[in-house]
Amino acid sequence: MSVVTLKPAAPDRMRAIADAIEEEIVLGWLLPRERLIEEELAARFAVKRHVVREALAELERDGLIERVPNKGAAVKRLDPEEVRQIYSVREALETLAAAQIPLPADPAVVTELRTVQQRHASAVAAGDARAAFRANMAFHEALFAVCGNRHLVELIQMMAQKVHGARSITAASLDHLALARDEHAAMVEALENGDRARLVALCRDHLIPSRDAYIATVERRHAPDKMRSSP
Amino acid sequence: MSVVTLKPAAPDRMRAIADAIEEEIVLGWLLPRERLIEEELAARFAVKRHVVREALAELERDGLIERVPNKGAAVKRLDPEEVRQIYSVREALETLAAAQIPLPADPAVVTELRTVQQRHASAVAAGDARAAFRANMAFHEALFAVCGNRHLVELIQMMAQKVHGARSITAASLDHLALARDEHAAMVEALENGDRARLVALCRDHLIPSRDAYIATVERRHAPDKMRSSP
DNA sequence: GCGGCGAGGATTGTCAACAATCATGTCGCC
DNA sequence: GGCGACATGATTGTTGACAATCCTCGCCGC
Structure with missing residues (x-):
């Protein structure tokens, strides 16, 4: 590998922009209902509008944004029932x-998992939400990849993506980050000790905090259309 | 709803073309490794190349075709191990x-399921593979939709799509079609009688024939590059 | 005769301009 | 003063042409 990265071709740029927007949604830089206009994004990422359009299509398929014809794209607002359903499926897939x-x-x-986990721990210690998010994704990907079924792993990642819009509550919370860090450590331990029951239980319970935090946040202000501007 | 269908806008045409190509793959009109040329498809479907390009991207995401940059798209060849993994996930999802x-x-x-099932039976009796395929999809969609979890249903359909390229063996076989028909009837019966164990077992076993038929076909000619033209 | 090599054709990727559509604000009328 | 039609601006959807890339095939030198 030497000069391979000079020609990112087509899909790479598109994917890079989609990932960037996804990160901004997860980290709360982009709030629900916030509009995403193609030309603006094209300027920000220094690409043509065509590429942005494809990236938005990708994000729509992944369930992160909504697009209505001739009107534009906006980050999707997830209602609690939908989030519950998604987490229900996630629980089934990840325990499986x-x-x-x-x-x-x-x-x-x-060893590999421990490396990634320590990267996550460092990010949490440094309060770097973005690095923590990336390390968190890497950890889960590496963990579930061990199951050997590539398509199952893809499904797990897909469903995780779908609730990324609901992650901005926990992605910035130090408490949640610290809890996740400890649970990751416990998972690796269970993996090392061959304790399957504990591993499965950990994977199941690992999902609960972020789900409940989002549902609680949304249902606390259970009349979301009452107020229109900042609180 | 009155004059909504007059302006198909963008995503509809794309979806229509993607579905059309998918059908041709399932029915064996398009064989594995067969190339899909954008301009050719654009002419056949009377749309611009741009739309075809999006449809191909969709089909690639669904796992039906493969695309390499600057080289083009071709219908994907599924190796048995991959098919096994997919069916393993399908079994888990559908029993869930x-x-x-x-x-x-x-x-x-x-009542609704019975209606769809009879449409399938009629298609089988008439030997209309295309109608049978459509009715089959409609039946499974209607069946699993009853579970109430929309995202789970989406996942089930997604995984079913992934092996559509392996369905051309069974999609044209009258034996398989008749078996599927009878199993559908049994499912409705179990549903009506509230026999959960039977329903779950039927859903699991319903997957086996097409999986095994494909694997057997592929492994029978386990040196697939020997012959290059028609048999 | 055989292998590198370059020209040509076929196919995909990129671009900028054009057309269609929707939201907003304004003006006239009741 | 309120309400509806219209004009305007902003944004997306579409089109055709252009550029980059890759495969095939014939040619030349060995």
Whole structure:
């Protein structure tokens, strides 16, 4: 690998922009109902509008934004019932994957997971929400990849993406970040000890905090159309 | 709803073309490794190349075709191991959905399912593979929609799509079609009688024939590059 | 005869301008 | 003073042409 990155071709730029927008949504830089206008984004990312359009289409398929014809795109507002359903599916998928992970785990896998987990811990310690988010994604990807079923892993990531718009509450909370860090450590431990029941339970319970935090936040202001401007 | 369908806008045409190509793949009109040329498709469907490009991107995301930059698109060749993994996930998802369907089922649902099922039966009797395929999809969509979790249903459809390229073996086989028809009838019956165990078992076993037929076909000619032209 | 090599054709990727559509604000009328 | 039609501006959707890339095939030198 030397000069390969000079020609990002087509899909790469599109993916890069989609990921960037996704990150801004997760980190709360972009709020629900906020509009995303193609030309503006094209200028910000220094690409042509065509590329932005494809990225927006991708984000719409992933469930992060909504697009109405001739009107534009806006980050999707997730209603609690939808979030509950998604988390229900996530629980099923992730426990299924956890149940299929061969135990005892390969030591190399444990080492790799520990590396990623420490990257996450460092980010949490530094209060770097963006790095924490990235490390968190990397951890889960590496963890579930061990189950051996690539398509199952893809589904898990897909469903995780769908609630990324609901993650801005927990993504910036130090309490939640610290809890996630500890749970990651426990997962690696369970993996190392070959404790399947504990691993499955950890994967299931790991989902609960962010789900409940979002639902609580939304339902606290259960008449969201009452106020229109800042609180 | 009155004059809504007059302006298909953008996404509808794209979806229509994607569906059309998907059908041709499932029915065996388009064989694996066959190339899909944008301009050719644009002419055939009487749309601009831009729309075809989006449709191909969609089909690539759905796992039906493969695209390499600057080289073009071709219908994907599924290797048996991948098919096994997909069916493994499908089994998990569909049994999960079947387990969540409220029983006893709403009579209206049973009536609707019976209607779709009879459409399928008629298509099988007439030997109309295309109509059978459509009715089959409609039946499964209606069946699993009863589980109440929209996102789970989407996942089920998504995974079903991924093996559509492997369906051309069974989609034209009268034996398989007749078997599927009978199994559909049994499912409706189990739904009506509130027999959950039977329903779940039927959903699981319903997947087996097409999976095994494909794997057997591929592994029978386990040196697929030997012959290049028509048999 | 055989392998590198370059020209040509086919196909995809990119671009900028044009057309269609929707939201907003303004003016005239009741 | 309120309400509706209209003009305007902002934004998206579409089109055709242009550029970059890759594969095929024939040619030349060895």
